[in-house]
Amino acid sequence: MALDSLDLYVVVVLAVAVAAYYLKDQFFAKSETSGFLSNDAASGGINSRNIVEVLAKNNKNALLLFGSQTGTAEDYCNKMSRELSSRFGLKTMVADFADYDWDKFEEINEETLVFFLMATYGEGEPTDNAIDFIEYLDNEADSLSRVRFTVFGLGNSTYEFYNAIGRKVDQKLEEKGAERFAEYGEGDDGKGSLDEDFLTWKDGVFDSLRNNLNLDEKELKYEPSVKLTERDDLSIDNESVSLGEPNKKHIAGSVELTKGPFDHTHPYIATITHSKELFKSKDRSCVHVEFDLGESNLKYSTGDHLAVWPQNCNENIEQFLKAFDLTSKRDTVYDLKALDSTFQLPFATPITYEATVRHHLEISGAISRQFFLSIAAFAPDEETKAKVTSLANDKTKFAEAVTHQKYNIADALLKISNGKPWRNVPFEFLIENVQHLTPRYYSISSSSLCEKTKIDITAVVESEVESDGRVITGVVTNLLKNIELQQNKSSAKPLVSYDLDGPRNKFSKFKLPVHVRRSTFKLPTSTKTPIILVGPGTGVAPLRGFIRERVQQAKNGMNVGPSLLFYGCRNENEDYLYRDEWPEYAKTLGSNFEISCAFSRQDPNKKVYVQHKILEQAHKINKLLQDEGAIIYVCGDAAHMARDVQASFAKIIAEERGVALEKANELIRSLKVQNRYQEDVW
Ligand SMILES: Cc1cc2nc3c(=O)[nH]c(=O)nc-3n(C[C@H](O)[C@H](O)[C@H](O)COP(=O)(O)OP(=O)(O)OC[C@H]3O[C@@H](n4cnc5c(N)ncnc54)[C@H](O)[C@@H]3O)c2cc1C
Ligand SMILES: NC(=O)c1ccc[n+]([C@@H]2O[C@H](COP(=O)([O-])OP(=O)(O)OC[C@H]3O[C@@H](n4cnc5c(N)ncnc54)[C@H](OP(=O)(O)O)[C@@H]3O)[C@@H](O)[C@H]2O)c1
Numbered sequence: 288m289a290l291d292s293l294d295l296y297v298v299v300v301l302a303v304a305v306a307a308y309y310l311k312d313q314f315f316a317k318s319e320t321s322g323f324l325s326n327d328a329a330s331g332g333i334n335s336r337n338i339v340e341v342l343a344k345n346n347k348n349a350l351l352l353f354g355s356q357t358g359t360a361e362d363y364c365n366k367m368s369r370e371l372s373s374r375f376g377l378k379t380m381v382a383d384f385a386d387y388d389w390d391k392f393e394e395i396n397e398e399t400l401v402f403f404l405m406a407t408y409g410e411g412e413p414t415d416n417a418i419d420f421i422e423y424l425d426n427e428a429d430s431l432s433r434v435r436f437t438v439f440g441l442g443n444s445t446y447e448f449y450n451a452i453g454r455k456v457d458q459k460l461e462e463k464g465a466e467r468f469a470e471y472g473e474g475d476d477g478k479g480s481l482d483e484d485f486l487t488w489k490d491g492v493f494d495s496l497r498n499n500l501n502l503d504e505k506e507l508k509y510e511p512s513v514k515l516t517e518r519d520d521l522s523i524d525n526e527s528v529s530l531g532e533p534n535k536k537h538i539a540g541s542v543e544l545t546k547g548p549f550d551h552t553h554p555y556i557a558t559i560t561h562s563k564e565l566f567k568s569k570d571r572s573c574v575h576v577e578f579d580l581g582e583s584n585l586k587y588s589t590g591d592h593l594a595v596w597p598q599n600c601n602e603n604i605e606q607f608l609k610a611f612d613l614t615s616k617r618d619t620v621y622d623l624k625a626l627d628s629t630f631q632l633p634f635a636t637p638i639t640y641e642a643t644v645r646h647h648l649e650i651s652g653a654i655s656r657q658f659f660l661s662i663a664a665f666a667p668d669e670e671t672k673a674k675v676t677s678l679a680n681d682k683t684k685f686a687e688a689v690t691h692q693k694y695n696i697a698d699a700l701l702k703i704s705n706g707k708p709w710r711n712v713p714f715e716f717l718i719e720n721v722q723h724l725t726p727r728y729y730s731i732s733s734s735s736l737c738e739k740t741k742i743d744i745t746a747v748v749e750s751e752v753e754s755d756g757r758v759i760t761g762v763v764t765n766l767l768k769n770i771e772l773q774q775n776k777s778s779a780k781p782l783v784s785y786d787l788d789g790p791r792n793k794f795s796k797f798k799l800p801v802h803v804r805r806s807t808f809k810l811p812t813s814t815k816t817p818i819i820l821v822g823p824g825t826g827v828a829p830l831r832g833f834i835r836e837r838v839q840q841a842k843n844g845m846n847v848g849p850s851l852l853f854y855g856c857r858n859e860n861e862d863y864l865y866r867d868e869w870p871e872y873a874k875t876l877g878s879n880f881e882i883s884c885a886f887s888r889q890d891p892n893k894k895v896y897v898q899h900k901i902l903e904q905a906h907k908i909n910k911l912l913q914d915e916g917a918i919i920y921v922c923g924d925a926a927h928m929a930r931d932v933q934a935s936f937a938k939i940i941a942e943e944r945g946v947a948l949e950k951a952n953e954l955i956r957s958l959k960v961q962n963r964y965q966e967d968v969w
């Protein structure tokens with residue numbers, strides 16, 4: 288039967304439409320993900336947000352999910368995934384909760400093993416990327432009887448809600464009928480045993496795979512998930528090559544870079560218009576840094592955090608290149624291709640070796656025993672291999688010889704090999720096994736009400752000189768210190784140096800990539816509500832923002848309630864932050880602003896801390912809390928200060944109201960739930 292012309296017309300139009308639809312998918316699906324996690328090479332079936340479909344399409348039977356903020360849980364997932372695949376032949380896939388919808392999760396194939404690695408933040412809250420999943424578990428999830436799972440929690444026992452999320456996920460899954468195939472485990476950053484705790488849990492999981500699930504086991508061997516190809520046809524002059532730009536958009540340069548949204552995949556490159564040293568001390572340093580939001584539409588609100596994107600210092604980069612014999616290849620360009628359709632390339636390529644090391648690898652921090660164990664296979668000679676293996680298998684010896692020495696990767700490897708470079712280590716191995724650099728957060732110390740297009744931060748520079756002369760330095764704080772010294776044309780010599788101009792001079796004239804992270808640390812809605820602020824050391828940063836905001840509100844003619852600030856530092860004449868500013872604020876706020884200072888090292892016979900100053904005003908504080916609805920804000924050190932301060936507030940409530948301490952503690956917990964006791968601690 289012949290088609291008449293109208294039918295033919297319809298068929299042709301349909302065919303064109305269908306073709307366009309599929310082509311569109313091919314072209315556009317890619318550009319959406321071409322950000323920080325460039326997904327180009329891994330587009331095979333990953334464009335769906337239905338996790339069950341993606342698992343099936345890619346023929347996977349093990350899913351590793353990470354709830355991660357600073358990358359530890361993610362890093363553990365990647366390591367474990369490789370091990371599960373090479374040891375047990377599982378078809379693994381690592382996934383970010385944020386990349387999927389969870390409403391169909393209950394339909395998962397019963398063969399699939401699901402590993403949850405969950406960090407806890409704030410007041411026992413999930414990481415940003417896991418919020419939706421936790422909500423699903425809490426509300427929508429019905430029967431999860433098809434799910435087979437095991438959970439590892441990452442936490443820090445110095446926080447009150449220790450590992451709350453790991454425990455919750457483990458429990459909820461059980462409640463919903465899921466089957467636990469290996470015992471729950473958790474790790475404690477507070478005791479510094481996170482890595483060891485993870486290894487212990489992992490051993491338990493492997494036992495269960497062997498003994499309960501009867502999986503066959505092979506000897507562990509490194510199997511890369513990416514393939515590296517050097518590109519002799521490309522040089523650093525080619526505009527398509529990444530020299531460490533934050534993402535592809537920044538390499539192309541043509542798109543609008545001042546329009547957001549700005550987040551952990553896409554920063555704004557902000558100019559530092561002003562910076563200064565705040566301490567008057569020979570051996571410690573704290574920088575005040577002001578970022579101009581300029582033409583961008585980047586917005587913040589008082590109490591938020593600024594994420595500053597890191598880059599390594601020249602000295603550590605040289606040492607790292609030397610350790611792996613890459614110095615002569617620093618400018619060589621390579622490309623990466625994912626060998627597994629679900630593997631996400633961690634940064635934009637093609638890129639040079641040096642740019643990878645400078646902008647993407649965490650090369651200076653402490654090393655894990657697990658990393659040591661896996662790199663032993665690539666040792667330059669048998670003797671070195673034996674030494675590394677024996678160290679890696681002995682917790683105590685490893686702690687003594689590596690961790691306590693504060694060696695970074697390059698230092699430790701060169702030390703053990705007696706300076707022989709480790710040229711057998713595939714660069715793919717380093718990309719997959721060395722942690723990736725992630726932004727550092729700083730509590731914003733300006734107020735969005737008085738300075739809308741400017742963000743201030745206050746950062747203590749972290750550095751130590753070891754007895755053998757090595758300098759141990761924090762990545763971002765020393766970068767900021769370098770900028771401060773150059774901007775002030777100081778003749779002082781910093782401990783380490785940086786490439787301040789950045790890739791293709793994009794950071795020149797004092798610029799750095801940043802983004803803003805929303806926080807829940809917020810002033811009360813009513814300006815009249817009294818506030819009690821506690822922030823020793825750099826903990827005063829967001830509190831300066833609060834006070835500046837209240838000063839502006841008063842200037843705008845609003846009725847502003849009392850603000851009590853408890854500040855502490857070592858010495859009035861050395862590290863008293865913003866000493867000149869407080870009297871200025873008092874001029875506007877009058878008797879409604881009081882600052883009480885605790886100087887801990889002024890009287891050699893007596894440590895004075897903020898909590899002592901708080902106790903001195905017990906009566907007044909209790910009255911403000913009980914009669915005037917005051918809100919407490921505590922900021923700074925989580926390890927000891929925040930706990931001790933909380934104990935002193937509990938003591939005040941117990942004594943002033945004549946109730947038992949237990950009751951007072953309960954009251955504080957309920958204040959926390961009502962957001963009347965807020966913490967910004969780290
Ligand atoms: C929500 C939040 C708010 C924050 N607000 C502020 C703030 O307002 N002000 C502020 O100053 N900080 C703040 N911080 C801390 C800040 O984010 C950084 O952690 C801190 O500045 C250190 O960053 P860095 O890159 O300089 O150090 P990193 O490179 O992260 O190093 C961390 C530490 O390890 C040490 N180190 C380096 N190499 C080794 C090694 N091989 N072995 C052992 N140790 C080593 C470094 O000296 C340093 O002390 C905040 C953190 C959070 C989570
Ligand atoms: N825990 C660490 O070892 C460590 C190291 C580097 C950075 N940090 C982080 O950096 C932040 C602030 O560092 P910083 O350099 O600005 O602070 P800092 O100068 O070290 O401390 C500020 C003030 O707090 C005092 N202090 C110490 N322990 C306290 C406690 N339990 N309760 C109340 N006050 C206490 C200090 O006294 P004394 O020093 O005289 O005791 C000092 O007077 C902290 O939040 C912390 O998490 C921590």
Ligand SMILES: Cc1cc2nc3c(=O)[nH]c(=O)nc-3n(C[C@H](O)[C@H](O)[C@H](O)COP(=O)(O)O)c2cc1C
Binds near residue numbers: 354358407409414446
């Ligand atoms: C600001 C901040 C808040 C935290 N709050 C908690 C907490 O409430 N409970 C807890 O057990 N651990 C807490 N931790 C510790 C982290 O969960 C732990 O360091 C974890 O290893 C981080 O994993 P990640 O790197 O994958 O994000 C907190 C850490 C930070 C920096």
Ligand SMILES: *[C@@H]1O[C@H](CO)[C@@H](O)[C@H](O)[C@H]1NC(C)=O
Binds near residue numbers: 445969
């Ligand atoms: C965990 O707590 C310890 C103190 O016990 C503190 O020094 C450390 O910085 C904390 N770790 C993290 C990642 O917050």
Ligand SMILES: *[C@@H]1O[C@H](CO)[C@@H](O)[C@H](O)[C@H]1NC(C)=O
Binds near residue numbers: 520521524525526527
């Ligand atoms: C950059 O490399 C691409 C791909 O090899 C090539 O087509 C282009 O001409 C190069 N550009 C320059 C300026 O060399």
Ligand SMILES: CC(=O)N[C@H]1CO[C@H](CO)[C@@H](O)[C@@H]1O
Binds near residue numbers: 561562563564774775
């Ligand atoms: C230590 C120092 O010299 N700081 C100065 C740096 O420059 C600013 C002005 O840009 C001054 O305010 C600081 O005092």
